Amino acid sequence: MEEDAFNNLLLPTSSDTDLDFSFNSVSTVTDRTFACSSARSSLARSSITLSFNDRLSTTTSSAPSLAPSSSRPHRSSDPKWSSIRTATTLSSDGRLHLHHLKLLRHLGTGNLGRVYLCRLRDCETANFALKVVDRDHLSAKKLSHVDMEAEILSMLDHPFLPTLYAHFTASHYTCLLIDYCSGGDLHSLLRRHPSNRLSVQAVRFFAAEVLVALEYLHALGIVYRDLKPENILLRENGHVMLSDFDLCFKADVVPTFRTRRGPVQIGRSNRRRTTSSCFCPENGRREPKEEIVAEFIAEPTAAYSRCCVGTHEYLAPELVSGSGYGNGVDWWAFGVLIYELLYGTTPFKGSNKECTLRNIASSMEVRFPVKETEEEGMSEARDLIGKLLEKDPMLRMGCVRGATDVKRHPFFDGIKWPLIRTYRPPSEVRGLMAAARKTKSKSKGSENVSHVASSHRRRRWWWKALAFLVRAKGSKHTYYYSRCSTSCTSHSNGNCYSYYAHNKSKRLI
C-alpha cells in the first residue's frame, strides 16, 4: 500500500509532479542537478565519520510513524500540529502517509538523503521539510546514523530545534517530516556579508540562541558533535534551528541543583537572597554585594566516545587525538563558531585539512587578528572564545557545569535568557535575509520564463530516470557499488579517507 502511495506520488499526473520523481535514487542521474539546487553554499564543509568505537553511535530507533503532539507541550498549540491531526484523522489507518504530502521543491542533498519543501495536500498553508532517505542505498553505518537522527528528533521539543511531525516509511524510503526553515543556513548568510563576518550584536544573538539549544540537548544527554554554521538553519522570523542530528551520541545525565555565591547581578536586586556577611551599612540601608544563586545543571559530564566524527575545522583536540572525548567537544565547537562568526574564518584553519588538524592537536593557542579599531564587546568575545578554546577539556568552560557557566560570561551580559525567543534579530540579520529572499525570488522569476521550454525536457528526463531505476532494480548489486564509489569521491568522504589514512599511519596528527 505504501508502495502504491509512493508510486502515485511519483507519477507525472500534474504540473507539480515534475519535481516529485526526484525522490528516487540519491545519486543516480539526478545527482548533479540536485547538488546544484541545494540551498547550501558550495563552500559548505562536510562532516566526517571515522569510527574508533561504534558502541555509542549505533542505537536504533523505534520512533512512531507520527510523533505525538501531546508529548510536546511547547509545540502542541502550533497550527501545523492541527493540520497534521486533520490529515491523520481522515486517514484510513490514522497515520500520515506520503500521499498526504505534496512535494514542492528540492531544498538540498546531504550525506544521508534529500530534503524537500512540502505541504499537506489538504492544508496548503503550512510548509514542512521532508527528509527522505533511501535505505536500500545506505551502508549499515549510515543507516545507524539515520536511526540516530530519527531517535534524537523524536525527543526534541524546543523553539531552536526541529519538531518531528511525522516519521514514516514508504517502500524503502524513510521519511522525516520536520519544520521548514526558509532563511537558509548561517554559513550562507555569513558568505553573503561583504566581509564574511557579522557584527558583535548579531553574533551575540546567534550565539545566545545556539547556547540555549545546546543546553537543552545536553540536558537530554545528547552530545551534538557537528556544530557549525552550515547546520544552523534560520527560520522565517530569523531565529535559529539546529539541524543534522545524525552524528549525535547519547549519554547519561544526572541533573543537579547547586548553589553558588556570586556578585549580585544587575536587574535582579528584588529577587536576590543574601548572605548575612555581605551587607553594606551605608545610609542605614543594607546593600548586598553577594547573593546565593541556585543553579540547575544538567550536563552529560560522563559522556564518552572515541568515534571521530564532525567537521575538520570544528574538531576538538581530544577528538583529533583519538584518545576519547565527551561533552566538551560541543563547547569547543561553540568557541570555534563564535570565532568564525566574528572573524570570518576558523581559528586553527591551515592550508589544508591535515594542517588544520595538526594545528588543533598542537599546543598552539588561539590567536586573534589585530585591529586598530574595535567594536564594543570584542574583548569580552575574545575572552569567551579563549575560555571555550581551552585545549584541556577539564579546564574548558562549559565542560563541568554546562551552559550555566557560559551564560554568565560578560559577553552575554544583558540577555534575559527566559525571553530569548521573543528577541528580534538584529537589523543587519534581517537585512541579509531580505536580500537573500529578493535574490531567490528574482531567480525564481527567471526560472518561470524558462519553465515552459524546460518542462518538456524535464518530462523526458523523468522517463529516462524511471527507466534507469527499473534497470537498477534488476541489477541492484552493481548499482549499489558504483554509487558508493561516486559518492565517496564527490561527497564528503574524501575528507574521511585522507584523515583515516594519515591517522592510521601516524596514530596522532
Ligand SMILES: Nc1ncnc2c1ncn2[C@@H]1O[C@H](COP(=O)(O)OP(=O)(O)OP(=O)(O)O)[C@@H](O)[C@H]1O
Ligand atoms: N528543515 C529544513 N528547512 C530548510 N532546508 C533544509 C532543512 N533541512 C535541511 N535543509 C537543506 O537541505 C540540505 C540537506 O540537509 P541534510 O540535513 O540532509 O544534510 P546536511 O545538512 O548536508 O548534513 P549531512 O550531510 O551531514 O547529513 C541542507 O544543506 C539544507 O540546505
